[in-house]
Amino acid sequence: MKERSxxxxxxxxxxxxxxxxxxILLLFPMLxxxxxxxxxxxxxxxxxxxxxxxxxxxxxxxxxLLSFRxxxxxxxxxxxxxxxxxxxxxxxxxxxxxxxxFKSIIFFPLAISFVSTxxxxxxxxxxxxxxxxxxxxxxxxxxxxxxxxxxxxxNTYSMIVAWTWQQTGTNMVLFLMGLTSIPxxxxxxxxxxxxxxxxxxxFVTVPMLRPITTVVIAQALVNSFKTFDLIYVITRGGPxxxxxxLAVTMYRESFTMFRLGYGAAISVVLSFIIILISGFYVxxxxxxxxxxY
Amino acid sequence: MDRxxxxxxxxxxxxxxxxxxxxxLTIIALLWVTPIYFSFLTAFKDMHDYxxxxxxxxxxxxxxxxxxxxxxxxxxxxxxxISSIFYMVGAGLLCxxxxxxxxxxxxxxxxxxxxxxxxxxxxGTIFPFQMxxxxxxxxxxxxxxxxxxxxxxxxxxxxxxxxSLFVYxxxxxxxxxxxxxxAKIDGSGPFRxxxxxxxxxxxxxxxxxxxxxxxxxWNDLLFGMVLTRSNNVRPIMVALASMSGIGGCSITxxxxxxxxxxxxxxxxFILLKKYFIxxxxxxxxxx
Numbered sequence: 308m309k310e311r312s313x314x315x316x317x318x319x320x321x322x323x324x325x326x327x328x329x330x331i332l333l334l335f336p337m338l339x340x341x342x343x344x345x346x347x348x349x350x351x352x353x354x355x356x357x358x359x360x361x362x363x364x365x366x367x368x369x370x371x372l373l374s375f376r377x378x379x380x381x382x383x384x385x386x387x388x389x390x391x392x393x394x395x396x397x398x399x400x401x402x403x404x405x406x407x408x409f410k411s412i413i414f415f416p417l418a419i420s421f422v423s424t425x426x427x428x429x430x431x432x433x434x435x436x437x438x439x440x441x442x443x444x445x446x447x448x449x450x451x452x453x454x455x456x457x458x459x460x461x462n463t464y465s466m467i468v469a470w471t472w473q474q475t476g477t478n479m480v481l482f483l484m485g486l487t488s489i490p491x492x493x494x495x496x497x498x499x500x501x502x503x504x505x506x507x508x509x510f511v512t513v514p515m516l517r518p519i520t521t522v523v524i525a526q527a528l529v530n531s532f533k534t535f536d537l538i539y540v541i542t543r544g545g546p547x548x549x550x551x552x553l554a555v556t557m558y559r560e561s562f563t564m565f566r567l568g569y570g571a572a573i574s575v576v577l578s579f580i581i582i583l584i585s586g587f588y589v590x591x592x593x594x595x596x597x598x599x600y
Numbered sequence: 601m602d603r604x605x606x607x608x609x610x611x612x613x614x615x616x617x618x619x620x621x622x623x624x625l626t627i628i629a630l631l632w633v634t635p636i637y638f639s640f641l642t643a644f645k646d647m648h649d650y651x652x653x654x655x656x657x658x659x660x661x662x663x664x665x666x667x668x669x670x671x672x673x674x675x676x677x678x679x680x681x682i683s684s685i686f687y688m689v690g691a692g693l694l695c696x697x698x699x700x701x702x703x704x705x706x707x708x709x710x711x712x713x714x715x716x717x718x719x720x721x722x723x724g725t726i727f728p729f730q731m732x733x734x735x736x737x738x739x740x741x742x743x744x745x746x747x748x749x750x751x752x753x754x755x756x757x758x759x760x761x762x763x764s765l766f767v768y769x770x771x772x773x774x775x776x777x778x779x780x781x782x783a784k785i786d787g788s789g790p791f792r793x794x795x796x797x798x799x800x801x802x803x804x805x806x807x808x809x810x811x812x813x814x815x816x817x818w819n820d821l822l823f824g825m826v827l828t829r830s831n832n833v834r835p836i837m838v839a840l841a842s843m844s845g846i847g848g849c850s851i852t853x854x855x856x857x858x859x860x861x862x863x864x865x866x867x868x869f870i871l872l873k874k875y876f877i878x879x880x881x882x883x884x885x886x887x
Binding site for chain 2: 313314317319324325329331334403409417419421425427430433442480532539540554558561573574577578582585
């Protein structure tokens, strides 16, 4: 009995530092933030309770609505390019001679920061002496000066190219892992039965990849909803706030305009969406585990 | 048998798709390499060459080293790099110690409510960082942690603990109980057992944690922007980000900055490459 209690006390002591740091610096602030979202607050005076005012304002604020629309564009584009693209590349390079080389090349941008990725693509997209316009001019024989980053919605699409460049690698690696875990027999059986490559891929491989696909999609959704660094570095959300996403709008309202209550409300909306997705993902995972055990 | 027949009968029809696959993949690989190639090319030029040459021409004067000197001078890269290394070492160590200890406590000492404690800490991964920024900004201002290195270390530690705890927990579950029981019979107390038996075995999870958390701390922009102000506290990515946009510097210097600041994480990835898969697959944290 005495020994057990020593162990129990030691258990609390062992978990205490981690628990304290997380509660004080993350969880308590999170609750405070929820409170601030119901206040009007400029950082100088004390927050004033305004009830649902901030949330009402959100849905009539053209800046927020544009930001929300941009975020949705980012999310959809993420599913199409880095995720589906990652799956396609993974299934093509698998078992190919030189798999390692292709893999390393596509994977490489993941080792550098979003800030660096942003600047690398500023160099590509610059309108006067940028690489992309230079290459296009060379290929077409005319002088091409596309404003990749100045006009909406093209500037958002341009940044999604940069995002795809960086994000495809993770998904490809995860899908490759999933592909390796699939037994070969069903695929070969399908081929022998006369299914073509596409049919086999669509009706045998893809369904068997389900578990890993859930992970990849959930992760990609959450990450694309949170997009901040890349946009901040490339356009600062501009020009005229045309490329802002929720995370950028939140930063701007809070720390540039010091409308902290309003900024808090945006972060709550963002969290709400992300928790919905995560919850859906966890439920799917749980359901699957029950099936297996 | 079947496999052989299949491959023989299909050999003819298989060659052309193969060539096509290589062609497409090579084009994709080229698309991926192009931005990197031109990053180096731009970083090697001075402004004169950049403005007067075609974008694909090699520099007339190799200006990379002058650019490096310029970046260090103009943007105080040395200050920022020292700060960031400080955060990686400080927060990295604290995070490893605290989360490793907590995982041991939760998995092996099992005090009442151990699972609840785990869930509370792990819930730190669910919310986007935007949810913490405003209260942390206020709290740090009130207690004097705003714009201090200690403040940055504490926030980086707190952010990195939940994921690390998850990694260590997953690993400690797999260590057989017998070893621990033997130590117990020999009269070893809980923390002695932890130091002598659990810590020495935890190389793999520690490598996963180091790879992910060090590169995350080095690459962080958001907390650095919100919680710091002066040059000797701001982490490196804030300095790098300030080079772009209005009031920024020439693209040649920006690219030099990119190359310099990418070196540490690239080395980290090369050294710990085999732990990467473990990290993203084993945990699939929604981080």
